[in-house]
Amino acid sequence: MDYRNDIGYRKETLKKLLFNIQKSEDLIVKALYDDFKKPAFEAVLTETNYVISELKDTIKNIYSWAKPQRIIPSILNFPSTDYIYKEPYGKVLILAPWNYPFQLALCPLISAVAAGNKVILKPSELTPKTAEIITEIIQKTFHINHVEVVQGGADIAQKLLEKRWDYIFFTGSVAVGKIVAKAAAENLTPVTLELGGKNPCIIDETANLKLAAKRIVWGKFINAGQTCIAPDYILIHKNMKVHFIGYLKDEINKAYGQNPQESPDFARIINTKNWVRLDSMIEPNKVIFGGQTDAKNLYVAPTLIDEPNIESNIMQEEIFGPLLPILTYKTEADIKNIIDQYEKPLALYVFSENQHFAKKIITRYSFGGGCINDTVVHFSNKRLPFGGVGHSGLGAYHGKLSFDTFSHHKGIVKKANWLDLPMRYAPYKDKLAAIKKLLDWI
Numbered sequence: 001m002d003y004r005n006d007i008g009y010r011k012e013t014l015k016k017l018l019f020n021i022q023k024s025e026d027l028i029v030k031a032l033y034d035d036f037k038k039p040a041f042e043a044v045l046t047e048t049n050y051v052i053s054e055l056k057d058t059i060k061n062i063y064s065w066a067k068p069q070r071i072i073p074s075i076l077n078f079p080s081t082d083y084i085y086k087e088p089y090g091k092v093l094i095l096a097p098w099n100y101p102f103q104l105a106l107c108p109l110i111s112a113v114a115a116g117n118k119v120i121l122k123p124s125e126l127t128p129k130t131a132e133i134i135t136e137i138i139q140k141t142f143h144i145n146h147v148e149v150v151q152g153g154a155d156i157a158q159k160l161l162e163k164r165w166d167y168i169f170f171t172g173s174v175a176v177g178k179i180v181a182k183a184a185a186e187n188l189t190p191v192t193l194e195l196g197g198k199n200p201c202i203i204d205e206t207a208n209l210k211l212a213a214k215r216i217v218w219g220k221f222i223n224a225g226q227t228c229i230a231p232d233y234i235l236i237h238k239n240m241k242v243h244f245i246g247y248l249k250d251e252i253n254k255a256y257g258q259n260p261q262e263s264p265d266f267a268r269i270i271n272t273k274n275w276v277r278l279d280s281m282i283e284p285n286k287v288i289f290g291g292q293t294d295a296k297n298l299y300v301a302p303t304l305i306d307e308p309n310i311e312s313n314i315m316q317e318e319i320f321g322p323l324l325p326i327l328t329y330k331t332e333a334d335i336k337n338i339i340d341q342y343e344k345p346l347a348l349y350v351f352s353e354n355q356h357f358a359k360k361i362i363t364r365y366s367f368g369g370g371c372i373n374d375t376v377v378h379f380s381n382k383r384l385p386f387g388g389v390g391h392s393g394l395g396a397y398h399g400k401l402s403f404d405t406f407s408h409h410k411g412i413v414k415k416a417n418w419l420d421l422p423m424r425y426a427p428y429k430d431k432l433a434a435i436k437k438l439l440d441w442i
Helices: 007-023 026-036 042-068 103-114 128-141 152-162 175-187 209-225 238-256 274-281 332-339 355-364 400-405 432-442
Strands: 069-071 080-088 091-095 117-122 147-149 165-172 189-193 200-203 232-238 287-289 301-308 323-329 348-353 367-372 407-415
Touching: 007 026, 007 042, 007 103, 026 042, 026 128, 026 152, 042 103, 042 209, 042 400, 080 301, 091 103, 091 152, 103 117, 103 165, 103 400, 117 152, 128 147, 128 287, 128 332, 147 209, 152 175, 175 189, 200 332, 209 238, 209 323, 232 238, 232 332, 238 287, 238 301, 238 323, 323 332, 332 355, 355 367, 400 407
Parallel strands: 091 117, 091 165, 117 147, 165 189, 200 232, 200 348, 232 323, 301 323, 348 367
Antiparallel strands: 069 080, 080 407, 287 301
């Protein structure tokens, strides 16, 4: 079993993984519902189908991705041929989150395996049913010395971080990301950190408000708002606010009905701790829609919050739930004053028919990725890198970039022997002028 060097073995193992996932899809969807009532549509769209698509793409392209890449050589090395070899890091630790517990566990695992690594995967303890089905699938697919699932809570994660790894891939909160980065630094272990932040959603006077509301409601309230790239707050031109709020209310009612708690299409908050955190963010005098909560059922309604104080809890941390603050601006300076109060976000969205304004926004501010006139959907394109910047993350992945993330790129020069220029060798007397001319020429 040579998973490090045998690309054929890696490919066949990934085919086996694909078969086992497809065979277990109904069980995966049920596990996601049991863990936090994730609707089947969302489970298929954002979890199982996404993983299956990633697997098929990786299986199709693994040989071309792994093939040494020929590079234009330097004239200084003439005559030579130069290559980049893709080499697995070795032992990889993947720490997966609870909000998309199947997708965000399996997608990095697929790429780590494709690149030739050994993997230890720790799924989230907050989604035990999903962790259980992941464990079963992995045990059916991989030799235990190749890929192993380790279950447990924060104490197990801490013990795993105390071990030495060749690469660590973490998805989760900024606070835990700092702990992971600190642990990795002890052994100079490279890391990918997929974190989060307060993602602004800017709407100007030219935007198609009705369509913007429809797309924002979907992107914000899918998975009950527990999405790292969901819009965290609206920043809309003051003149458009009243009309836009009306459209938002209409779209929420269309999506989830008059009582979203009875809708089969609206998920629940993951646990009591997160429910309490979200409940404490709701200021009743600021609620203009929704606001209902149910501790027993871990329910928080899709809620619109009107002009919360910038110092309030809801504006001081990433919301990660179905609460949507609506702020207004008059000038571009107002936009800057608000966005600059926060660390660089994982996503930014702008709705505008003014191409100059939209381009100015996406180039002026630093953020992981985003959309013009939509939300969240940039995640779906495997040809786009996905990752944060600054406090919202380190490194990126998806598609071929995922394979590259889990590969060390090793530069190789293959030098020919039929010519050996003497200029580089000592003694250097009378060679300085000639070498300077050569360096200037190239």
